[in-house]
Amino acid sequence: MKMYLSNLFTNPDMQEKYLDIFTSSFLPLVKGALYYTIPLTLITFAIGIVLAVITALMRLSNVKFFRGVARAYVSIIRGTPLLVQLFIIFFGLPSLGVTISPFYSAIIGFSLNMGAYNSEIIRAAILSIPKGQWEASESIGMTTAQALKRVILPQATRVSIPPLSNSFISLIKDTSLASTITYTEMFRKSQEIAAQNYEFLLVYSEAALIYWMICVALSFVQDRVENRMERYVAK
Amino acid sequence: MIKVNQLNKYFGDLHVLKDIDMNVNRGEVVVVIGPSGSGKTTLLRSLNILETPESGEITIGERSLDFSRPQKKKQLVEFRKQTGMVFQNHNLFPHLTAVQNVMEGPVTVQKTPKTEAKKKAADILNKVGLGDKLDVYPHQLSGGQQQRVGIARALATGVEVILFDEPTSALDPELVADVLDVMKELAEEGMTMVVVTHEMKFAEEVADRVIFMDQGTIVEEGTPDEVFHSTKEPRTQQFLQRIGQ
Numbered sequence: 273m274k275m276y277l278s279n280l281f282t283n284p285d286m287q288e289k290y291l292d293i294f295t296s297s298f299l300p301l302v303k304g305a306l307y308y309t310i311p312l313t314l315i316t317f318a319i320g321i322v323l324a325v326i327t328a329l330m331r332l333s334n335v336k337f338f339r340g341v342a343r344a345y346v347s348i349i350r351g352t353p354l355l356v357q358l359f360i361i362f363f364g365l366p367s368l369g370v371t372i373s374p375f376y377s378a379i380i381g382f383s384l385n386m387g388a389y390n391s392e393i394i395r396a397a398i399l400s401i402p403k404g405q406w407e408a409s410e411s412i413g414m415t416t417a418q419a420l421k422r423v424i425l426p427q428a429t430r431v432s433i434p435p436l437s438n439s440f441i442s443l444i445k446d447t448s449l450a451s452t453i454t455y456t457e458m459f460r461k462s463q464e465i466a467a468q469n470y471e472f473l474l475v476y477s478e479a480a481l482i483y484w485m486i487c488v489a490l491s492f493v494q495d496r497v498e499n500r501m502e503r504y505v506a507k
Numbered sequence: 508m509i510k511v512n513q514l515n516k517y518f519g520d521l522h523v524l525k526d527i528d529m530n531v532n533r534g535e536v537v538v539v540i541g542p543s544g545s546g547k548t549t550l551l552r553s554l555n556i557l558e559t560p561e562s563g564e565i566t567i568g569e570r571s572l573d574f575s576r577p578q579k580k581k582q583l584v585e586f587r588k589q590t591g592m593v594f595q596n597h598n599l600f601p602h603l604t605a606v607q608n609v610m611e612g613p614v615t616v617q618k619t620p621k622t623e624a625k626k627k628a629a630d631i632l633n634k635v636g637l638g639d640k641l642d643v644y645p646h647q648l649s650g651g652q653q654q655r656v657g658i659a660r661a662l663a664t665g666v667e668v669i670l671f672d673e674p675t676s677a678l679d680p681e682l683v684a685d686v687l688d689v690m691k692e693l694a695e696e697g698m699t700m701v702v703v704t705h706e707m708k709f710a711e712e713v714a715d716r717v718i719f720m721d722q723g724t725i726v727e728e729g730t731p732d733e734v735f736h737s738t739k740e741p742r743t744q745q746f747l748q749r750i751g752q
Binding site for chain 1: 584587591594646
């Protein structure tokens with residue numbers, strides 16, 4: 273470690289070499305993020321939200337069967353490791369004759385995960401809307417579906433933005449697990465680069481830096497969205 | 508207009524409405540008074556099916572509901588459309604502006620085109636004295652203004668009956684008058700109104716009939732003069748004394 277650091281600070285040749293590796297890896301890593309990590313995140317988050325809303329509504333429904341199915345789904349997904357789920361989908365299902373590409377395996381695995389976790393966020397957000405809002409909607413003649421769509425969900429959305437942002441940020445980082453099922457997103461790209469030049473510390477740190485930059489940018493977007501949603505809330 | 512027949516409602520073991528019979532004629536203003544826990548709010552909420560009674564029958568306009576039989580959700584929704592409700596805490600939609608609150612019923616439920624609904628909503632808000640607050644969110648309004656938007660929202664769907672659940676109880680005293688004035692005006696225009704309130708002065712001035720409820724029953728009813736000045740029942744007398752009437 274001493275060697276590494278002293279080289280880094282004093283040896284101009286080494287400095288140039290590190291800088292070289294850093295700059296030459298930067299573009300492939302950013303490409304990995306732009307072409308693979310970010311699309312995978314966006315697609316799975318979108319599918320996950322749809323699944324989550326459906327699951328949340330099932331859990332809140334009067335029909336026992338729906339409640340049971342939703343509860344079982346959430347329990348199984350939350351009770352087992354994401355990595356194990358990905359392995360079952362990608363390495364396990366072929367034994368049943370179902371072979372799914374790394375990309376679609378990742379989409380399925382992450383979407384199921386997002387759906388389960390986010391359904392709890394959305395359920396809590398719906399429950400946090402005062403009963404009077406339902407009553408006011410019904411009193412002007414709305415059906416339950418209309419009340420949900422026009423009154424409850426718009427307000428629940430505002431409540432759920434902070435926790436959903438949290439889960440979005442977790443998802444971005446969790447997509448690195450897709451590397452284990454041979455999907456070449458940013459982290460797998462960094463593994464490939466490091467395997468060639470043996471500069472593990474440098475290359476992995478670089479990958480970490482890019483993840484961090486994406487998350488910082490997202491936090492900024494989150495603040496903007498939250499501010500916009502707060503416009504109708506008394507300060 | 509409204510006919511209530513042998514209505515019973517329980518909350519668990521608590522019998523909150525006991526064989527209630529009540530009639531409200533078209534254009535009549537009926538004020539329901541009584542101590543807290545007397546069942547007056549529950550009765551009002553039952554008229555809008557925000558509470559589902561266990562037995563009895565309610566007829567409003569052309570439609571009847573018999574609560575001893577299971578009700579289809581769709582029937583309840585249709586039944587509800589005949590009445591508007593004004594809540595104690597207004598229950599305005601906080602994510603919508605004043606005019607959007609008022610338009611919401613016509614647009615979503617009655618499928619009125621937006622421009623038409625907006626124009627009509629603006630007219631109604633104008634009528635309740637809020638013509639300059641159309642694009643303001645509820646939290647930017649005073650309690651009295653919020654409640655007047657609530658009244659406008661209830662009016663917007665063109666209902667023939669409006670139910671008021673203690674519309675001024677949550678308001679600062681100086682804001683009460685504005686809301687009562689709007690209600691008075693509605694009464695003069697011939698709107699059928701059932702009002703649960705503690706505003707005895709309003710009851711005396713505006714009501715055609717006053718109903719006194721206690722412990723889930725209608726104890727006494729009559730013109731304001733009869734109920735307030737030639738009170739028959741001791742329980743009514745006691746109540747009126749306690750509130751200083």
